[in-house]
Amino acid sequence: MISLEGVTYSYMPGINALDHIDLNIGAGELVAIVGENGAGKTTLVKHINGLLKPSEGRVTVCGLDSKAVTVASLARKVGLVFQNPDHQLFAETIEKELSFALVNFGLPPDEIKRRTEWAISEFELSQYAGRSPFMLSGGERKRLALASVLCYGPEVLILDEPTTGQDNRQKVRMASLLHKLNQQGKTVLVVTHDMEFVSDYIPRVVVMSHGRVIADGQSGDVLVRRDILERASLVPPQLAEISWELGLDPPSIRLDDVVARLAKLIGGAKA
Numbered sequence: 001m002i003s004l005e006g007v008t009y010s011y012m013p014g015i016n017a018l019d020h021i022d023l024n025i026g027a028g029e030l031v032a033i034v035g036e037n038g039a040g041k042t043t044l045v046k047h048i049n050g051l052l053k054p055s056e057g058r059v060t061v062c063g064l065d066s067k068a069v070t071v072a073s074l075a076r077k078v079g080l081v082f083q084n085p086d087h088q089l090f091a092e093t094i095e096k097e098l099s100f101a102l103v104n105f106g107l108p109p110d111e112i113k114r115r116t117e118w119a120i121s122e123f124e125l126s127q128y129a130g131r132s133p134f135m136l137s138g139g140e141r142k143r144l145a146l147a148s149v150l151c152y153g154p155e156v157l158i159l160d161e162p163t164t165g166q167d168n169r170q171k172v173r174m175a176s177l178l179h180k181l182n183q184q185g186k187t188v189l190v191v192t193h194d195m196e197f198v199s200d201y202i203p204r205v206v207v208m209s210h211g212r213v214i215a216d217g218q219s220g221d222v223l224v225r226r227d228i229l230e231r232a233s234l235v236p237p238q239l240a241e242i243s244w245e246l247g248l249d250p251p252s253i254r255l256d257d258v259v260a261r262l263a264k265l266i267g268g269a270k271a
Contacts, residue, residue: 001027001187002048002156007057009043017043019211020057025189027155030182032190032198032219035208036233041191042083044208045158048189050074062155076105079154083161083191085145089133094125097133097144101152119147122177139165156187163194175201199223199237199253207232224251 002025009018018040025031033041046052047059050071059066062077082088091097098119102112120126123143128136133144142165149157159178163171178188178201190202198205198219205222207215209232215222222228224240236244239258243251246265252258 003060005058007054028185030188032202032205039208040211049078078156079149080158081146085141088145115151123147158189160191195237
């Protein structure tokens with residue numbers, strides 16, 4: 001589905017934003033990409049949707065070589081939701097924002113109507129119908145940007161910091177939607193600093209630092225690695241910190257696991 005082979009990218013000579021990246025993401029995976037500011041996360045995902053082309057190496061997405069196809073060709077396959085929705089929204093009304101890509105892709109009017117109505121309902125935007133996107137709150141604009149991408153049904157969905165400005169209820173709804181899309185066969189990549197969201201909802205995590213992948217694996221294995229988190233300047237999930245403080249070996253980010261093992265420790269101490 002997505003393959004990066006020896007990918008290097010330089011914004012200026014001698015300074016690599018990406019440094020010989022090898023990464024494979026299969027169809028239908030849900031993956032978080034994490035790391036400190038400047039680690040190369042955004043540069044990486046811009047290679048996946050074709051906005052950037054590698055200085056060295058090869059990127060293939062859905063069987064397409066990114067150097068051999070246009071950005072427009074990849075845009076139908078890869079949907080990117082920006083961290084700042086104001087960089088993405090532009091239409092006069094919410095309805096026009098949601099229908100813009102659908103009209104440009106040539107979908108019939110009844111299908112455009114169906115998809116637009118679905119998005120308005122799914123993202124709780126019905127009360128704002130007819131309004132300008134820029135009259136919405138920051139969190140609402142972020143939901144609208146996501147909805148406008150989902151409307152046209154890309155095979156790969158990339159979200160840059162999707163939980164910023166979202167309360168806990170919206171984070172839970174976001175996680176539910178991502179898992180639903182994942183179950184439908186969509187490949188979903190989440191670029192984030194929200195380690196709690198990753199530990200609670202995302203099964204695989206790729207950690208970047210200084211343009212390199214320094215860890216890649218199951219969230220429960222990677223996010224308890226103190227050395228990796230410190231190297232990437234990431235705040236550990238709370239349960240990882242609790243596990244370290246309690247001396248649990250191995251540490252865990254699963255609440256039921258931590259509670260069960262803590263109960264066992266307490267029971268053993270009483271005995």
